[in-house]
Amino acid sequence: MKSIRYSRTNRSKGAEINMAPLLDMVFILLIFFVVTTSFVKESGVDVQRPVAKTAITKEKASMIIGVTAPGVIFIEGKSIDVRSVRTRMERFLAETPEGSVVVVADKKSETGIVVQILDACRLAGVKNISVAAKKTA
Secondary structure, three states: OHHHHHHHHHHHOOOOOOOHHHHHHHHHHHHHHHHHOOOOEOOOOOOOOOEEOOOOOOOOOOEEEEEOOOOOEEEOOEEEOHHHHHHHHHHHHHHOOOOEEEEEEOOOOOHHHHHHHHHHHHHHOOOEEEEOOEEOO
16 A cells, blocks of 8 residues: 555656756856857958958958058057057967967058058067958959
8 A cells, every 4th residue: 555655646746857967068068168269359440451363261360450541550449550569469479379460451551551560460470460352253
C-alpha cells in the first residue's frame, strides 16, 4: 500500500528545471563573444572616397584615419593636427601591437596631407597601412 501512496504523491509534484547551468552557459558565451570581438576605431567623418578598379576589401582594420576635402584629419570622431598623428599611432600600437591602419581620404583632399599621415604612421611603427578607395562596379 505504501508504494501506491508514494507514487501518487510523487506524481502530484511538478517537474523542476534547474536554471543555474543554463545561466552559467549564457554568461560563458557572453564573455566569449565580448573577448573575441575586435573593436574598430572609426574616423567619425564621412568622406567621398576615390574610385579604383584594383580596390580590394580589407577584412580587418583596427584604426581608421579620415581626411576631409579641406584637409582636416579625424581619428575616433575628433579632429587632430597632422603633427599629433605619430604620437596617436604610437599609443594605438601600444594597445594593439598587430593593429592595422586605414587612411580614408576624400578624393578632393590634398595628397601632401595623406603622405604626411602615411609617413607619421610608418615612423610610429605601424606595419600594415592602407589607403581606402571605392571599387568600380
